[in-house]
Amino acid sequence: MTGPQPRPEVLGVQPYVGGESHLPGVNRTIKLSSNEGAFGAPPGALAAYHAIAEEMFRYPDGGADRLREAIGRRFGLNPARIACGTGSDDLIGLLCHAYGGAGRDIVMSEHGFMIYQIAGTASGSRVVKAPERNLTADLDAMLAAVSPSTRLVFLANPNNPTGTMVPADDVARFRAALPPDILFVLDSAYAEYIDRSDYDAGEKLVGATDNTVMLRTFSKVFGMGGMRVGWAYGPPAVIDVLNRVREAFNVSVPAQAAAIAALQEPGWVEKVRDHNTLWRARLADGLRAAGITVWSHEGNFVLADFGTPEVANAADAFLRGRGIIVRKVGGYGLPHCLRITVGTADEVGLVIETLTAFMGQRRG
Ligand SMILES: *Cc1c(COP(=O)(O)O)cnc(C)c1O
Numbered sequence: 381m382t383g384p385q386p387r388p389e390v391l392g393v394q395p396y397v398g399g400e401s402h403l404p405g406v407n408r409t410i411k412l413s414s415n416e417g418a419f420g421a422p423p424g425a426l427a428a429y430h431a432i433a434e435e436m437f438r439y440p441d442g443g444a445d446r447l448r449e450a451i452g453r454r455f456g457l458n459p460a461r462i463a464c465g466t467g468s469d470d471l472i473g474l475l476c477h478a479y480g481g482a483g484r485d486i487v488m489s490e491h492g493f494m495i496y497q498i499a500g501t502a503s504g505s506r507v508v509k510a511p512e513r514n515l516t517a518d519l520d521a522m523l524a525a526v527s528p529s530t531r532l533v534f535l536a537n538p539n540n541p542t543g544t545m546v547p548a549d550d551v552a553r554f555r556a557a558l559p560p561d562i563l564f565v566l567d568s569a570y571a572e573y574i575d576r577s578d579y580d581a582g583e584k585l586v587g588a589t590d591n592t593v594m595l596r597t598f599s600k601v602f603g604m605g606g607m608r609v610g611w612a613y614g615p616p617a618v619i620d621v622l623n624r625v626r627e628a629f630n631v632s633v634p635a636q637a638a639a640i641a642a643l644q645e646p647g648w649v650e651k652v653r654d655h656n657t658l659w660r661a662r663l664a665d666g667l668r669a670a671g672i673t674v675w676s677h678e679g680n681f682v683l684a685d686f687g688t689p690e691v692a693n694a695a696d697a698f699l700r701g702r703g704i705i706v707r708k709v710g711g712y713g714l715p716h717c718l719r720i721t722v723g724t725a726d727e728v729g730l731v732i733e734t735l736t737a738f739m740g741q742r743r744g
Contacts, residue, residue, distance in 0.1 A: 389504050396498055399707045406703045410730065412721040413707040414605065415540065415681050418655055421603045421638070422648045428641035429607075429634045440633045443623075447631065448611070450640045457583065457613055463622040466630045468569060468597040468610030471622065473499040475532065475593065475612075478621050479563050480505035484531040489517040491542050491712050493567060496534040505532070515675050515683070515714075516544040519554040526558065533558065536567040537582075538574070538678035541709045541719040545678045548580035555585055555592060563618065564592045570679035572601035572649050573656050579678075583613065590615045600680060601652050602642045607635040656680050660722045666732030670739045681707075681721045684735070689715035691742070698738040704731060 399413025441447075444464040452459035465471035472495050480486055480503035488496045490512045500507040506529075510521040517535055526533065535554075538545035546554075555564055571581035582594030593614035599605035609631055612622060631639075642648070664674045664682050673685035686692040689710070696718055699706055707719040720731060 387504065390502055393498050393501050394711070396494060397711060400705050403700055403703060403705060406700075408703055410704045410723065410727050412681075412723050412727065412731065413705045413719075415600060415679065415719075415721045416605050417600065417603050417652060417680055418659070418722065418724045418727070419603055419652055422642045422645035424645045425602070425604060425638040425642040428637040432634050432637040435633050438633060440629050440631060440636055442628045442630075444631050444636055447609075447636045447640055450643045451611055454643045455583065455613075461586075461613055461616060461619055463612045463614075463619050463626065464631045464636075465610045465612065465622075465626065466635075467599060467605075467608040468567065468595045468612075469495050469499075470608070470626070470630060471595055471610055471612045472496060472534070472565070472567070473502075474622055474625050475563065475565055476500045476503040476505060478625050479532050483529060485527060485529040486532045486534065487522055487525045487530055488534045489522060489539070491515060491539065491714060492517070492534060493536045493540050494712060500532070500534075512542075514544070515542040517546055519546060519550055523554065523557055526562065530559075530562055532563050532565060534565045534567065536569065537579075538570050540569065540679060541681070541683060541707065541712050541714065541717075543675055543677040543679050543681060543683050543719075545574070545576075545579065547578040548584075549578070551580070551582075552585060555589060558591075560591055562591060564589075565595060566592060567595045569595070569597045569600055571596065573653055573680050574678055575653065575657055576678070586613050586615070590617070593618055598639050598642060601649055602639070603652075604635075604638060604642060607638055608632075609635045609639045656722050659725060659728045663720065663722055663728045663731065666728070667735060670732070670736040671743075672735060672739065675717075681719050683709070683714070683717050683719050685717045687716055692716050692718055694742075695735060695738050698741075699731070699734055702730075702734050704734060706731075 448459040486500040510525040566582040568581035598609040
């Protein structure tokens with residue numbers, strides 16, 4: 381073969397396919413395919429974004445000092461133990477880049493978040509998937525998948541796209557059973573949506589061990605997916621590594637300004653969480669009433685299970701015909717399911733109406 385060639389593992393990566401945004405020939409589309417939420421961005425974040433526009437000729441603060449301080453204040457964490465990324469996807473990639481590589485395996489769960497597999501494979505690691513139970517991470521199976529070559533373990537809690545979570549006590553026991561040379565990455569992208577008392581996003585676990593990192597994002601509850609801001613909270617040695625391998629200016633000027641303002645938006649998280657709790661339940665109930673199986677759901681989306689790929693594909697086509705875009709999850713080994721983001725009250729109503737009509741027509 382002629383021409384430049386990347387490391388062979390790079391061509392083993394299947395490119396990530398995001399939720400679609402547009403449907404040809406449909407005027408109004410309702411996008412419920414990327415868990416962006418029902419409220420858009422916080423008004424204060426938009427104002428900060430506009431206000432900072434004239435500063436775009438300046439390089440950002442590479443250390444994101446003010447943003448890390450604002451995060452620290454908001455969550456009661458030491459800013460020196462925080463590193464920011466271009467979305468948490470960036471941080472996942474950096475952790476794989478730094479701690480993975482040839483001969484350094486990564487363990488994740490069967491239907492775990494796709495970026496772990498993509499970033500892990502690209503880094504040269506072998507990515508080992510542990511089977512799940514009831515579409516929920518099985519921590520015993522994940523422990524069993526750990527070998528002397530394992531260097532990283534990723535757990536999204538709750539997970540995307542399944543929506544299921546593991547209680548804090550089980551996560552802590554799992555953590556305690558992992559060898560100390562394995563970095564445990566707890567991805568809590570949906571932490572703010574959880575209204576259960578047996579949940580911990582990971583702050584405690586990070587504080588108590590030297591090999592746990594918690595990942596968080598501004599893309600979900602803060603409605604800023606387009607700005608690309610995420611952060612890691614971890615032991616000083618891991619934060620030091622991230623600061624060595626990250627791009628020097630990885631969070632842009634407007635992204636930093638908007639994220640700081642988003643943290644200060646009064647009542648925002650409560651408003652989004654309350655809406656989500658109410659309408660997620662209504663969405664799940666409505667789909668169940670239509671005869672669709674809905675898995676337990678802790679994030680800002682539900683996983684609708686149509687039983688077979690054929691029915692899921694037909695449901696997807698039916699929704700698209702009516703301007704509604706949801707997420708196919710065949711790439712996650714769930715071709716019989718569709719992931720549906722909790723939208724506005726109207727959007728939830730329309731999804732229920734449309735899928736009720738779909739199921740009725742099938743029975744017809
Ligand atoms: C959305 C999501 C992320 C983060 O995305 P960024 O936009 O890159 O911050 C990370 N993990 C999970 C499980 C997610 O669903």
